[in-house]
Amino acid sequence: MSVHQWREDCSPHLSGPDNQTPRRTVQRLTMLFVTVTLLLAVLALVGSGLGIAADGSDTASLNETNTSERNVSDHVVSPGATTSVTVSFKFQEARQVTLVETFTPEFGNVTIVDTGGATLSGVNNANDELFVDWGEVKTATVTYEVTVPDDAADGDTFTLNSGKMSDVTIEPAVIEVDTDPAFFDVAELTPGETSIDSGDSVNVSATVTNTGGTTDTQAVNLTLDGEVVASQSVTLEPGETQSVTFMAALGDRDAGSYEYAVASADEAATVTLTVGNPTADLDRTISESTLTPGATTTVTVDVTQNTSSGLFLAESFTPAFADVTIVDDGGADFKGVNNANDEVFADWGDVKSTTLTYKVTIPKDATAGDEYTIQSASSSDYALGTDTITISDAEPASFAVEAFDAPGSVPQEENITVNATVTNVGGMNGTETVEYRLGGDVVATETVTLAPNETVTVTFEAAATTDRPGAVTHGVWIAEESHTQTLTVKHSRATYAGDNGEIGLRGVSNASTDWNDGHIDLSLLRDIIGHWRTDTPVR
Structure with missing residues (x-):
């Protein structure tokens, strides 16, 4: 309030012009008001020079910042490009702060992204200045974006500076225009x-x-x-x-x-x-799940993971078996069987698909009705559920060759077809491999599974390959069971041919000797001589 206003406001409460005492009072009050006003002005002037506020506080310390910085994300930009700017400051004490940033020349656009909790903020319509104002703050960070005009030329520069009214002063930053910047x-x-x-x-x-x-x-x-x-x-x-x-x-x-x-x-x-999470297709197969005491069966565990990774499998047995043997570890790095025969494990590094095969043997003192369970141990990466082997007092599976049907003779190198009748004469299901042997060599096999008293006919076809024509033993074998006959391998053109199928003088000579001895007839001898004369291979 000015002295004149103060006097006008006070005058209605004063007495009239004839009253001299009130007039003197007003004069004295006016002189006192002017004196106090001048004194306050002097104190403010002196205080600002000495860093002392009217209330005695240290204004220099309030105005002093410990840190302040301006960071420009990209100092070289292309026309129309936008870059981000952050301004941060920290005062020794909380105070009212105004931040002013000026831009010379003005940008195409200026946008305040984060005011750092300010109460007021704004951008000049000309895009050449922005301000942010806080009530009481000690530290804050402001983020804004500036966009270079589309018509900026190569080499143009834009300067970012602190405005005159800013309480935070930072050295200017420069953004340069490059019409072909790095990308x-x-x-x-x-x-x-x-x-x-x-x-x-x-x-x-x-x-x-x-x-x-x-x-x-x-x-x-x-x-x-x-x-x-x-x-x-x-x-x-x-x-x-x-x-x-x-x-x-x-x-x-x-x-x-x-x-x-x-x-x-x-x-x-x-x-x-x-x-x-790792997943896998899992399968456990037991070749025979009903066994007699002392019998052995094969267990196969197949695992196919959705991706190649480490794999640990552990199988536990309750009660323990008499014996557990790993037949095929599927390339595991480590594997083993617990001494108590109640657990088996295998460990692989990175693997997608593998198979673990092992055999278990039932104790000889097991009794009919006993059950042995196989399940995944708690330490195994995957759980395959529980499978059970049941002990039976029935006779175990036993395969017998009931009949063997085969020709008595065959020309050398030609195919021979034989049939074997096989019956499971035991009291339990069983699986066995039937072998056809010629001269002691296994030349064909077939695996069959039969229920008790079930019969099957197995057919084999193989080449009658022997060193020399003559009598040879052939037949079918199942484990220790066999049924054999004598097969006469007759001479043929192939008997007298070399490895290349051609008949030479030695072949003709051998054929003549065999004809003299009665091993071949005259028609075969003439056929062999004909192949020799025409150099025609016999096969």
Whole structure:
């Protein structure tokens, strides 16, 4: 309030002009008001010079900042490009703060992204100034974006500075216009869309090419759903290409789908990554699930995982078997059988599909009705459920060859067909391998499974290959059971031919001797001589 206003406001309460005492009172009050006003002005002037506020506080310490900085994300940009600017400050004590940023020349656009909790903020319509104002604050960070005009020319510069009314003063920053700036193109991202198990690592690579006209250095990042999980600094000249490779445990996530990318400041290559728990197709097969005391059966465990990874299988047995033997570990790195014969295990490194085969033997003192269970141990990576072997007092399976039907003779090298009748004369289901042997050599086999008293006819066809014509023993075998006959392998043209199928003088001579001895007839001898004269192979 001015003295004049004060006097006008007070005058209605004073007495009239004839009253001299009130007039003197007013004069005295007026002089007192002027004196106090002048004194306060002097104190304010002196206090500002000495750093002392009217209330005695230290204004210099309030105005002093410990730190203040302005960071520009990209100092070289192309016309129409946008770059981000952050301004941060920290005062020794909380106070009212106004931040003013000026831009010379003005930008095409200025946008405040984050006011840092300010109460007021704004951008000049000319895009040459912005302000942010806080009530009481000690530290804050402001983020804003500036866009270079589309018509900016190569080499133009834009200066960012602190305004005169700003409580935060920072050295100017310059943004330069480059009409052909660096541009880091990202391509050839591998692997493409892929799936991994939780906890697995993945090797990610890509190529980065500077398709712009300026040498630049950028951070190339591997991101997962926007989160940077690995980074490399890459410097490229115009037209230069560089490969980047990242090894990251991207599988260390909950199961689900994620977007992973290799990204420069300019571009990102993105694909889908599926993280899941390992799964597998599992199967346990027991060749015979009903056994007699002391009998042995084969157990096969097949595992096919959805992806190649480490695998640990453990099978437990209740009660323990008399013996457990691993027949085929499927390429396991480690395997073993517990001394008590109540558990077997196998461990593989990275494997997608494998088979574990083992045999179990029932104790001889087992009694009819006893049950032996096979199930996955708690330490096994997968659970296959429970299978049961039941002990029976029935006679075990026993295969007998009831009949053997075969010709008595066959020309050498020609095929022979034989039939065997096989019956399970035991009291339990069984599986056996039937062998056809010629001259002691196994030349064909077939596996058959029969219920008690079931019969099957097994047919074999094989070439009658022997060193020399003559009598040879042939027949079928099942374990120790056999049925045999004598087969006469007759001479044929092939008997006298060489390895190339042609008959030479020695073959003709041998054929003549055999004709003299009665082993071949005259027609075969003439046929052999004819092949020799015409050099025609016999086969």
